[in-house]
Amino acid sequence: MGFRCGTHRRACGLAPAGEGDETGSPALEGGVVHAIKLIDTLFDRPIITIGQVAEELRISRQAATNLVGKFEKIGIVEEITGKERYKQYMFVDYVRIIEEGTRI
Structure with missing residues (x-):
């Protein structure tokens, strides 16, 4: 798989x-x-905001917030800004694979 x-x-x-x-x-x-x-969408854009999710999926900001929250809970994405507003989320496993592939 x-x-x-x-x-x-x-x-x-x-x-x-x-x-x-x-x-x-x-x-x-x-x-x-x-x-x-x-x-x-995350494969194309591994760092994303709630607004971008809402726009890409054509759903409400609340629905995007709920979906990203579920993804965060199971470890698919991780909030990376530490802010209360204007948060960005990273596709954790994908970015780690890219990082490992670029290590010398």
Whole structure:
């Protein structure tokens, strides 16, 4: 299993049971689909803000905050600014792999 697939699986674990299929149900829209879209976005932009998540996924800032909070709780992203406002989040495992690959 590749790194991207493993990360998708971790993110999909955020959604309630029964939301992992492609039935097009309204419940799926707010769960697994957004989690997968966020993972894909993080591969392109490993450091991101809540505003960028909301814009990329076309969801409300509150929904973006909730999703990023879940990702932070399970260790996919980490808040890196230490600020109360204007926080930035880093895709931890991805950045670590890049760092390891560039060590001399």
